Amino acid sequence: MSRPLAVLSAALLLALASVPAHAGTITCKLDYSLSGWSVFYRTASGEGTVHCSNGQRLAVRIDAKGGGLTFGKSRITNGHGEFAGVHDIRDVLGTYATAEAHAGAVKSRKAQAMTKGDVSLALTGKGEGWDVGVAFGKFSLEAR
Numbered sequence: 067m068s069r070p071l072a073v074l075s076a077a078l079l080l081a082l083a084s085v086p087a088h089a090g091t092i093t094c095k096l097d098y099s100l101s102g103w104s105v106f107y108r109t110a111s112g113e114g115t116v117h118c119s120n121g122q123r124l125a126v127r128i129d130a131k132g133g134g135l136t137f138g139k140s141r142i143t144n145g146h147g148e149f150a151g152v153h154d155i156r157d158v159l160g161t162y163a164t165a166e167a168h169a170g171a172v173k174s175r176k177a178q179a180m181t182k183g184d185v186s187l188a189l190t191g192k193g194e195g196w197d198v199g200v201a202f203g204k205f206s207l208e209a210r
Contacts, residue, residue, distance in 0.1 A: 090153070091150075091151065091152060091153055092118050092119045092120045092122075092152050092153065092154075092155075093118065093119040093148075093149075093152075094116055094117065094118040094119070094122075094148075094149040094152045094155060094158055095116070095117050095118075095146065095147065095148050095149070096114050096115070096116050096117075096126070096145075096146065096147035096148070096149070096158070096187070096189075096207075097114055097115050097117070097145070097146060097147075098112055098113065098114030098115075098126075098128060098142070098145040098146075098147065098189075098191075099112045099113060099114070099141075099142060099143050099144070099145060100112035100128055100130065100141070100142045100145060100191070101140065101141035101142070102130065102139070102140065102141075103138065103139045103140075104136040104137055104138050104139075104197060104201065105136075105137055106133060106136065106137075107131075107132075107133050108130070108131065108132045108133065108136050108201045108203060109130065109131050110128075110129075110130040110131075110140075111127075111128060111129050111130070112127075112128045112142075113125070113126065113127055113128060113210065114126050114128055114145070114147075114207075116149075116155060116158050116207075118152070118155050120155075122154075122155040123155075124155050124156075124158070124159075124209060125209070125210045126158075126159070126207045126208065126209060126210060127207070127208050127209075127210045128205070128206070128207060129205075129206045129208075130164070130203065130204070130205045130206070131203050131204055132164065132201045132203015132204065133201065133203060136197065136201045137197065138195060138197025139195045139197065140193050140194065140195030140197050141193050141194050141195055142191035142192065142193040143192070143193065143194075144191065144192055145189060145190065145191030145192075145193075146189070146190050146191065147187050147188060147189045147190070148187070148188050149185060149186070149187050150185070150186045150187075150188075151183075151184040151185045151186060152185055157185050158185065158187075158207055159207050159208060159209060160182050160185075160206065160207065161182060161204045161205070161206045162180035162181060162182040162185075162187055162204065162205045162206070162207075163180060163181055163182070163204065164178065164180045164201075164203055164204060164205050165201075177189065177190045180205055187205075
């Protein structure tokens with residue numbers, strides 16, 4: 067290899083090595099617990115932790131609010147979520163638009179998908195309580 071080509075190759079390797087880990091998309095997951103109630107207006111709050119494939123971790127506070135034809139009380143204690151479209155762990159913070167139909171009694175399961183710009187979040191969880199209805203609203207994550 068000629069000297070100029072070797073120098074260029076070394077410079078290129080150094081430049082690539084200095085690109086931040088968040089330059090591409092990363093995989094992030096959410097473990098959470100959430101409890102709330104609804105009588106036309108639905109509200110729930112909880113906490114969780116976001117873990118990303120690049121080693122980043124972030125403790126979050128969860129706030130969910132909305133309205134519709136909905137009644138009940140529920141608690142999710144072992145919920146999981148998966149994000150798509152994340153470049154940095156801070157991308158998961160903010161307010162997501164939601165729409166859901168739900169029904170459950172005593173031991174129930176829930177699945178929900180939501181979006182915030184280019185970032186999406188799919189939630190699953192097992193819980194206790196009872197609820198029935200259709201609700202629209204917002205799901206917010208903030209750092210705690």
